[in-house]
Amino acid sequence: MELNLNRRQFVAAGTVAAMGAMAGLAGCSSNDSKTDAKTDAKTDGKKVEAPEKLVFAWEPGASEGKYENMRDLIAEAMAEGAGVPCEPMTTTDYNVCIEAVNSGKAHYASLGAKEYVELHKKNPAVEVAWVLSDGEGKLNQVSYHSQILVLDENADKYKKGDSYELTQDAMKGKNMSWVELSSTSGYVIPSIALATEFGISDSEELGESGKFFNTVLFGGSHVNSIYNVLIGDADFCACDDTGAANNYNVVEGENGELGALYEIKSGLEAPLDKYAGVKLRCVSSLPVPAVPFVVNTDYVPEDMNKKVVDYMCSDAVSGNKELFKDPKDKDTVTKWKQTTGKVTFTPADDPYYDDFRKLIGEE
Known part of the structure; x- marks a missing residue:
């Protein structure tokens, strides 16, 4: 099942922004996957419980009907990494997508660089998880x-x-x-x-x-x-x-x-x-710069996020021709092309966007 939210529905649902003031994380976990948690030093020892289901919010451009298979495959990959189901959420407004991950209604989201930089400034719990690599499979400032x-x-x-x-x-x-x-x-x-x-x-x-x-x-x-x-x-x-x-x-x-x-x-x-x-x-x-795939660390434990990122950046994902298609493939609809055989998702962190921050005056 795929969730679909527009701005009116989201506001009507009474979702309130969770503006976390955290700046650093300290982790701890148990052996029970349902109670794995980490402690946030900036939120009075708050523990983050591992969700029984993940939700991934897509920005409007990727929410179009033609991308349904792409969204489903990403959800399947994330479920494989996390060990729990993942549900795609489509949106018709950038602000709805931003608010979904900011509030924890969505655990992960695909945002633009500007949306991420501005949201991270307000809520440092929202962090970059991974981005698209360059043709050599490396992190590159130009994506x-x-x-x-x-x-x-x-x-x-x-x-x-x-x-x-x-x-x-x-x-x-x-x-x-x-x-x-x-x-x-x-x-x-x-x-x-x-x-x-x-x-x-x-x-x-x-x-x-x-x-x-x-x-x-x-x-x-x-x-x-x-x-x-x-x-x-x-x-x-x-x-x-x-x-x-x-x-x-x-x-x-x-x-x-x-x-x-x-x-x-x-x-x-x-x-x-x-x-x-x-x-x-x-x-x-x-x-x-590369489009950020972000996670709200107030709602996803560190160990679960690491498993998700590791899997999303694996050959199992980049080798999927329905996600990273051959440039000559005229039929498959996805946002990524396997142009060199090395293109993949790669881990990234917040400093990756420092040059972009300077450009848009968000230092």
Whole structure:
């Protein structure tokens, strides 16, 4: 069974944020798997009981119907590692996903880097558990890219020589589609980069209609951000080059690379189903740290979390072709590709995001 929550349902359920003030952990456990616990030195000796079932919350982009098999396989893998069942939770709002793991309604979650950094600052009990590795199977500061796309027929307006460059004159007064204010690749990084390049002191101006852009739209997902350009409501759209890539074929260049040309796939679900063959050009590309898979350590004992992380970072998971698919596989829908034979999940900790914190002013 898969849980599904939207913002109204979550609030109506009366869930209250658990803003833990802990900063360090000290563990202890018994031999009974149902009573395994750890002691938190910052919460008056509070013991964390091992849950009889785990819940994994997915952000809206990964909550789409086409990712159901991926979510189920991740839940099965986590259950294998933890020794207890795991249930996926889908959400329709980033804030619901954040609140789910913050409050303990979900034990684990997939968040954007910005969501994690901000949540960890408020609640240090929410920590990074693992992230996606680079092509060599190692932890890398650059995991994927934030893109700005335009219709290819308009791309020459943003070309300088043999490359592409977004200038203040070319963008000001146009219409922009972001993903969400909290989306790392769909708003945070590109808006900060553009504000810095254009000398705009407050990057939030780029998220409001009538300021820098004439109209600002928020798609709510990377797919819907692209859709806003396809239907002509936006001149530009921000999206990632991972999940969004399931909706297009790369015609020229490399996925996520400046200047890459994409073509919308045929046979997609709404809202892109009517736009097969339409071409989009990548006119901006920025590096992004890996997406964090996080755990709320107030609700998962240290020893259980270690077992989960060890299994999620094992060959059993990275070798599953339904999770880490062959790049030539056109049918399997998942967020990860086995491009080198070495791509895997890898353990990470909070300092991994220190450079990102500096970028977004959350030091």
